[in-house]
Amino acid sequence: MENSLECTSPSLSRRKLLNFLTGAALATTAGAALYPVAKVFVPPVEKTGVGGAVRAKDKLGNPIPASQILIEPPGTRALVAGIAAQPTYLTLQNDGTLSDRGIVDDCTHLGCTFPWNEQAQEFQCPCHGSRYAPDGTVVRGPAGLPLKLVRVKVEGDRIWITPWMETDPRTGERPWWV
Structure with a gap:
């Protein structure tokens, strides 16, 4: 064994x-x-294009075709979801095109969202009374900084929104949000 x-x-x-x-x-x-x-x-990762560009979207997150905004009358301010889903105003110019600048709907005083007042031709914050000119500069405080700008570009039927990194054309200085 x-x-x-x-x-x-x-x-x-x-x-x-x-x-x-x-x-x-x-x-x-x-x-x-x-x-x-x-x-x-x-949070879901948003697909971005060149330079951090994102598509303009509606409140449900669906891309907005440019043709939907371009049929509106000149001077119309369309509120869309832009970079990081921030509400952003796009302006339809007199020649029927979109302005290359968008204005982020975020009051620089305390971050409230605000409507465009068509009759007064200014943005009016309902929280503390700040008022902004059509280009986003402060008309009346307590806000001390102009509204944040974004670059808007139309390609075909797509609206692309890109962060504004250049000199602020309203102040001639480096943007405060960069």
């Missing part, structure tokens, strides 16, 4: 196998249940 092989127990016992299978089943179930919860807290 010296030539016979020893009987040794297998490296994976029945108990270890069952523990492994139970743990794997619990991990899979927990992962499947927590995935939708995690998706709520992680």
